Every structure is written in structure tokens, then in C-alpha cells.
Amino acid sequence: MATQLESQSVISEEIARVHAAMLERPGGAPQPLTDFPPYRSSVLRHPTQDQRHADPEGVELVAPVFGHSDVDTVEADLTIQHAGEPIGERMVLTGRVVDGEGRPVRRQLVEIWQANAGGRYVHKRDQHPAPLDPHFTGVGRCLTDDEGHYRFTTIKPGPYPWRNHHNAWRPAHIHVSLFGHEFTQRLVTQVYFPGDPLLALDPIYQSLSDPAARERLVAAYDHDLTTHEWATGYRWDVVLTGSHATPLQRPSDREDDHG
Amino acid sequence: MAEPTPAQTVGPFFADALPYPGDRLLLAPGTPGAVRLHGTVRDGAGEPIPDALVELRQADAAGRVPRVEGSLHRDGRFTGWGRAATDGGGRFHFWTVEPGGVEGGAAFFALTVFARGLTERLFTRAYLPGEQDVFLDGLPEGERRTLQTVREDDGSLRFDVRLQGEGETVFLRFPGHHR
Numbered sequence: 001m002a003t004q005l006e007s008q009s010v011i012s013e014e015i016a017r018v019h020a021a022m023l024e025r026p027g028g029a030p031q032p033l034t035d036f037p038p039y040r041s042s043v044l045r046h047p048t049q050d051q052r053h054a055d056p057e058g059v060e061l062v063a064p065v066f067g068h069s070d071v072d073t074v075e076a077d078l079t080i081q082h083a084g085e086p087i088g089e090r091m092v093l094t095g096r097v098v099d100g101e102g103r104p105v106r107r108q109l110v111e112i113w114q115a116n117a118g119g120r121y122v123h124k125r126d127q128h129p130a131p132l133d134p135h136f137t138g139v140g141r142c143l144t145d146d147e148g149h150y151r152f153t154t155i156k157p158g159p160y161p162w163r164n165h166h167n168a169w170r171p172a173h174i175h176v177s178l179f180g181h182e183f184t185q186r187l188v189t190q191v192y193f194p195g196d197p198l199l200a201l202d203p204i205y206q207s208l209s210d211p212a213a214r215e216r217l218v219a220a221y222d223h224d225l226t227t228h229e230w231a232t233g234y235r236w237d238v239v240l241t242g243s244h245a246t247p248l249q250r251p252s253d254r255e256d257d258h259g
Numbered sequence: 260m261a262e263p264t265p266a267q268t269v270g271p272f273f274a275d276a277l278p279y280p281g282d283r284l285l286l287a288p289g290t291p292g293a294v295r296l297h298g299t300v301r302d303g304a305g306e307p308i309p310d311a312l313v314e315l316r317q318a319d320a321a322g323r324v325p326r327v328e329g330s331l332h333r334d335g336r337f338t339g340w341g342r343a344a345t346d347g348g349g350r351f352h353f354w355t356v357e358p359g360g361v362e363g364g365a366a367f368f369a370l371t372v373f374a375r376g377l378t379e380r381l382f383t384r385a386y387l388p389g390e391q392d393v394f395l396d397g398l399p400e401g402e403r404r405t406l407q408t409v410r411e412d413d414g415s416l417r418f419d420v421r422l423q424g425e426g427e428t429v430f431l432r433f434p435g436h437h438r
Contacts (some may be wrong), residue, residue, distance in 0.1 A: 031265050031436075032378035039268075041376030044303035045422050051381075051432035052402075054394055058361030059316045059324050059369045060382075060433070067328030069346045100263060100435060109331075113276030123272040125352045139276040153378035175270060177277065184433045186371050186380055190267040204268060213265045239261045242435035 005166040008201060014038040015206045021207035039203040040164050058185045062082050066109040066143060076142035077111075078154040086136035088117025088155035090231040093191070093219065097148045100242030104148030111177040112152055114138045119158030119172075124130035126159050134174045153231065159198055169203060171198035180240040191236050192218045266379035273373075274344060278312075280332055283343040284357035285315075290362075292320065294410070295415040296368065296385070297352035300345050302376075302421030307349020311374035313420070315341045315353055322359030323367070340356050357387055365392035368408075372420055372430075379429040385418040402429045 015038045022029055034046035079086055093112075097105040115121045115138060118130035122137055136155060144150050157172045173190040180186070193200060199205050199218075208214045216239075226235020260344050271275075286293045300311040315338050318324050325339035343351040360366040368385040383407050386395060395403055405428045408416040 016425060030262055032267065036378060036379050039376070040376070042268075043376075045308070045376035046378070047375055047381065047427055047430055048303075048423055049402075049429070051430045052394075052398070053385075054431040054433060055428075056433050058322075058364050058367075059318055059339065059358075062316075062324045064316060064330055064338060065326050066330065069329050069334070070331035071358050089326070098261070100261075102261065113273060113274060115272075121272045122275050125271060135430060137275070137374045174266075175273065176274070177269075183371075184316070184368055184382065184436070187264065187266055188269050188380060189264060189271075199267060203380075204270075207267070208265050216262065216264050217267065236435055238264045241263045241433075 004164060005163070008168070011038050011165045011168075011203060012201060013236050015203060019206070019209045021168070028213075030213045033209060036207040038201065039207055042207070056182065056244045057183050063108070063182050063185065066179070067107065068143070071109065071141045071143050073142075075140055076152050078136065078140045078152065079138045080133040081110070081137055086116065086133050086137040086155050086172045086243050088133075088136075088158075090153070091156045092151065092153050092225055092227075092231050093174065093236060094149065094151040094225060095235050095237040096145050097150060097178060097180075097238045097240065099185060099240045103181075104146070105144055105178075105180050105240065106148060108144050108179050109151045109177075111143050112140045112174050114154065114157040114174040115160055116256060117155050121160075126160075130158070130160070140142060156193070156232070159196075162173030169201070170197050171196040171202050176238075178238060178240065180243070182243050182245060184244065185240040187238070187240055189217060193220055193222055198225070207255050227239045261282050265305075267375040268375060268378050269312060271375040274310070277342060278344045283341050283351070284294055284333070285311040285337060285339070285341045285353060286319075288354045292356050292382060293354050294296075294357050295352055295354055296418060297350065297415060298352065298418040298420060300350045300372065300374065300420040301349060301422065305424065307345070309345055309347045309349055309420070311349065311351070311372060311420075313343050313351045314347070314373075315343070315355070315371040315373040317355065318358040318361050318366075320356045320359050322361045324361060344432045360390075363394065365390040367406075368418075370420075372422075374422070377422065381422075381434070382432050383428055385416075385422070387416070389400065401426075405429050
């Protein structure tokens with residue numbers, strides 16, 4: 001007999017309790033709680049000791065470097081990877097990546113992965129009985145440009161069920177992996193869509209106790225990005241954490257010196 | 260200053276997106292000077308984690324930090340960066356060189372750990388055996404051990420990662436990182 005799964009109302013009450021407790025804590029919480037029991041998989045996978053303060057040194061001050069030898073420009077279009085067109089709402093996701101000082105993160109790798117329009121991942125562990133799309137893999141890469149802009153063309157992902165609790169559904173989202181100027185600025189996150197009723201119920205999204213922090217993960221619909229008879233447009237900008245290197249150690253600043 | 264964009268878990272479905280051919284081979288196995296860095300990622304119950312991802316950043320043997328593109332298509336270039344998903348037994352490995360210390364510092368591999376169930380990435384260091392620095396010396400013995408690679412009989416380096424519980428790995432918070 002399978003373990004009895006909790007109901008959504010039990011999970012929602014747990015989320016509300018943790019959020020209420022966090023309100024008492026000064027300073028806010030701009031990053032997700034690692035110890036967040038409503039997200040059941042976190043229970044045995046979060047560190048219990050405080051992270052140790054360290055000053056970054058050596059390699060930690062330098063992000064890996066990527067370039068055009070790493071990424072083909074066609075990898076930014078997830079709708080042209082197969083012989084036919086994928087099913088679903090064609091959309092553009094674009095925005096700008098800056099570091100904590102507001103400097104653009106130039107020519108840096110951005111990776112995305114997502115479910116198809118029916119909410120199904122290609123991954124073999126995805127058991128959701130929704131159809132695979134033979135024309136959609138759901139994986140893309142691009143490099144940011146000289147102003148830090150990235151741009152993907154894709155299909156709007158569907159929501160999908162998971163087994164965190166009974167009748168659990170993830171809101172539609174795209175996973176995004178980003179690098180900055182420094183190794184310490186590494187970010188993996190998920191971007192969501194405005195007005196999704198599942199956001200309020202989702203223990204992964206709600207692992208951010210600060211409503212303003214959650215809002216930063218929701219892309220904005222932008223009609224100026226929407227193109228006539230072709231695709232809808234969503235804008236989502238990214239701010240990485242601050243940098244530690246002195247100006248002389250920063251390769252991007254050195255490049256500025258040379259025009 | 261703008262607030263940072265928050266993290267979310269890497270989730271269970273990154274295996275078709277983030278790993279790529281040669282991701283863990285900073286050097287071809289068998290290259291003179293190549294070493295295998297390997298370990299197991301475990302949870303609070305001591306169970307191996309089959310859906311974790313480890314990324315590695317390091318200097319070359321002379322302690323120089325590569326600023327070289329080409330990690331996705333290496334073409335013989337040493338970029339000082341690699342990525343390895345864990346297998347069904349929670350194991351990961353890299354083929355690489357032992358880094359030199361950068362600017363007189365201790366020699367270590369910088370690692371980032373991601374996993375389903377882990378809501379944000381964790382940073383740690385895997386020091387070469389016998390290396391010392393102020394940071395390491397400032398830790399209690401039990402914690403210090405979690406950051407030291409172990410030389411195996413076959414010459415490889417072992418570095419196990421424990422996300423929680425007995426022997427929990429020391430993870431790092433850098434200035435400006437909120438907790």
C-alpha cells in the first residue's frame with residue numbers, strides 16, 4: 001500500500017505557518033529556505049549547520065568562460081530542433097542579466113529546460129500521462145550579448161502533476177541556469193508566468209517566504225515583445241549577487257579600458 | 260542596489276539539459292598528470308542521492324586560473340571548469356589535474372552542489388591532501404575533515420559530499436550572500 005499523501009490544505013497550512021514565522025525574523029529572506037518541510041524532498045537534503053563565512057579567493061573570483069565555440073546560435077530556438085513544429089503557444093523569453101553592481105554580464109552562458117505544452121518532460125523519470133511532443137525536447141542554450149541580454153524562442157510549458165502531496169501540480173515554469181563574472185555568482189532558478197493560480201499552492205515557489213522575492217521570479221507579459229501573427233513575448237530580468245573582485249581583477253572592466 | 264534574483268531547486272529533470280558529452284573530462288583520462296576526483300553525494304539518512312549535480316572550478320597545475328572558453332566543446336583546451344551529474348549510486352567523478360595554489364594560497368577545487376530537494380546551490384571546497392590555510396585552520400577538526408580530499412591507493416582523490424547529518428560537509432557563504 002502506498003504511503004498516504006497529505007492533502008493540499010495540509011501543505012498550504014504548513015506553508016502559511018512557516019511564512020508567518022519568517023515575518024518575525026528581521027532582515028527578510030531574499031533566498032529560498034533550504035529547510036522547508038512543505039517541499040517534502042528538502043527534508044533530508046538541507047544542511048543543518050550554518051554555512052561558514054568564507055572570503056572568496058583564487059578560482060572563486062573567476063567564473064568559467066564560455067564563447068561561440070560552446071554555443072551555436074540555433075540552440076536559442078527550441079522550436080526548430082526537429083523536422084516539424086512543436087505543439088503549443090510559441091513564445092519569446094528575453095531579458096537582461098546584470099551583477100549585483102548593475103554591470104551587464106556579457107557573453108555568458110544561459111541554459112534553460114522545461115516541459116512541453118502538455119506539461120511533459122522528455123526525461124525518462126517523468127511519469128505524467130501527457131503526450132510527448134516528437135518536435136520538442138525542451139532544452140536550450142544561449143550566450144548573453146554585450147549588454148547582457150539573452151533571448152529564447154520556445155513553447156509555453158504546461159503545468160504538471162508531481163508527488164509532493166495529493167493532487168500536487170507545479171505551476172508552469174522554465175528552469176534557468178546562469179553564470180556571472182565570478183564563480184560565487186552561480187544561479188539556478190525557475191521563471192514563472194503571471195496570473196498562474198498554481199503559484200499560491202506550490203511549495204517550491206513558496207520556499208521563498210518573501211512575497212517581493214517570489215515576484216522577482218515571475219516574467220512580465222510584454223506586448224512590445226509579442227510579434228504580429230507569430231509569438232507572445234515575456235520579459236524577465238536577472239540580478240546576480242554582488243561581486244568581490246577588485247576592479248583590476250575584473251576581466252570585463254579591463255576590456256572596457258581597451259574600448 | 261537591485262535585489263538579487265532568488266534561486267529555486269534544480270529539480271529532478273535537469274539530466275537531459277545540463278549534462279553534456281565530456282562534461283566531467285577536464286582532461287582526457289590517461290593524459291600524463293591526469294587525476295580522478297570522485298565521491299558520493301549523500302542525504303541526511305546516509306542514502307546516496309542519484310539526482311545531484313556537482314560543478315567544479317579550478318586552477319591549472321601551476322596555479323593559474325584559466326579564462327578560456329570551450330568547456331562545452333573542449334577540443335583539447337583546459338578550461339578549469341566541469342560538471343558531473345551523480346549516477347544511480349550517488350557517485351560523481353571528474354578527470355582533471357591537481358590544481359596549484361593561486362597566488363600563494365592553498366590548493367583546492369571549488370565545487371558547487373545542486374540536487375532535487377535542495378532549494379539553492381551550495382558552495383564548498385575540496386582541498387588537496389595536506390593543504391592548509393587560515394580558513395581551514397579555523398575550523399574544528401571534524402568540520403575540517405569534510406573539506407579535505409583523501410588520496411586513494413590507486414592515486415585518485417576522493418571527496419564525499421554529505422548534505423545533512425553525521426559528517427555534514429561544510430558549505431560556504433560568501434560576503435553578500437543572504438541567508
